[in-house]
Amino acid sequence: MNIAARRRLQLGLLLGPVTLFLLVFFLIPLGIMVVTSFLTPGLYGGVEWSFYPDNFGRILGFANPEFEEYDPVYIGIFLRSIRIAAMTVGATLLVCYPAAFYISRLPDRWKNFCLFLITLPFFSSLIVRLFVWVMILRPTGLVNNALMATGVISAPLEMIYTDGAIILGMVYVFIPFMFMPIYASIEKLDWRLVQASLDLGAGPIRTFLRIILPLTAPGIAGGSIIVFIPALGNFVVPAVLGGAKVMMLGNLIEGQFLSARNWPFGSALAMMVMAVMLVLLLVYVILSGRRNASAALTA
Known part of the structure; x- marks a missing residue:
């Protein structure tokens, strides 16, 4: 076995357990939540396997009035959570x-x-x-x-x-x-x-x-x-x-999953939190990259 192959094997052994852990306990649950956020809420809890974008519309204001009503209280909770x-x-x-x-x-x-x-x-x-x-x-x-x-x-x-x-x-x-x-x-x-x-x-x-x-x-x-x-x-x-x-958002999401049993709406709220976090991380990565590039040019 040459040196390059040995290094790839060592890297795989080191990163394999962490990658498997993240796949099982982060990426797969995250994917389930993404799918659930676009499903129809069940009448007595759970989900029905039909496409239903009004979970997000109920928050952002484009809900179909035949099935859901837009309530500004949710965006108010969202903005209050960001402010706090x-x-x-x-x-x-x-x-x-x-x-x-x-x-x-x-x-x-x-x-x-x-x-x-x-x-x-x-x-x-x-x-x-x-x-x-x-x-x-x-x-x-x-x-x-x-x-x-x-x-x-x-x-x-x-x-x-x-x-x-x-x-x-x-x-x-x-x-x-x-x-x-x-x-x-x-x-x-x-x-x-x-x-x-x-x-x-x-x-x-x-x-x-x-x-x-x-x-x-x-x-x-x-x-x-x-x-x-x-x-x-x-x-x-x-x-x-x-x-x-x-x-706050955390309490609202907890209530939707445990009390109201509206899993799709709770998943949609969680996805909005994840979206805010992703935007912040992307901004941080971009600014860090620009700062490092500027420092390298200065050096």
């Missing part, structure tokens, strides 16, 4: 970017300890952590009791079951996902360029905008996508901190 996911990205970025800078400048001993603290929430149950936030934010919770005891407010604030509570919970859950890519970019930052910019007369703000921000942009973009995608389809945080007052 985008605000979650912005809030996690505001928290993680300065924290990553500070931690990256610490001695190695404290740096490793801080990184351990960042990943510490992964060692406890998500549901338990979210119910702690319920106890903190509810009308008789810690925050309201403290504010009323100090005389700041006279009546409890409505903090639980709001968009703000969901964003707070999302930020709490997804901070490690934003922090790690940003921290990795900052760790690779060449501080000699920063010092040279300052020595040549550029102020701190201009140095940040022209040197630091472009060099750490890949970490910001990667962290934003990693946070936005699961935040858009998350249903655990809205279910616990939003209750029945705040509906």
Whole structure:
């Protein structure tokens, strides 16, 4: 066996298990969901094997009124989910970017300890952590009791079951996902360029905008996508901190599959989420390719 054939065999042995896993547990279920989204909902659940595009029309407004009615509530839920996911990205970025800078400048001993603290929430149950936030934010919770005891407010604030509570919970859950890519970019930052910019007369703000921000942009973009995608389809945080007052896409999809038993409509909603994620990933890949090509030409 020649060297090329041996390398192909080694590559096949290395990639074969991963490829098989993705085929069985990702591509095949995804294909089933794509097919189901274009089928007719069964009268008592399940599907009927006939083409039915009105599942998407029910969301986007081109449903056949003989069978379905367009309800703007669904596109409203879709837009609200995008807004909350985008605000979650912005809030996690505001928290993680300065924290990553500070931690990256610490001695190695404290740096490793801080990184351990960042990943510490992964060692406890998500549901338990979210119910702690319920106890903190509810009308008789810690925050309201403290504010009323100090005389700041006279009546409890409505903090639980709001968009703000969901964003707070999302930020709490997804901070490690934003922090790690940003921290990795900052760790690779060449501080000699920063010092040279300052020595040549550029102020701190201009140095940040022209040197630091472009060099750490890949970490910001990667962290934003990693946070936005699961935040858009998350249903655990809205279910616990939003209750029945705040509906998001994840809760709507869950309800269509488990409660309403309208699998085609639930699949159509899931496909729209997948479409948004695919567009974001394509934009990220295109921008990364252009940035790498520009860096290669500059070099």
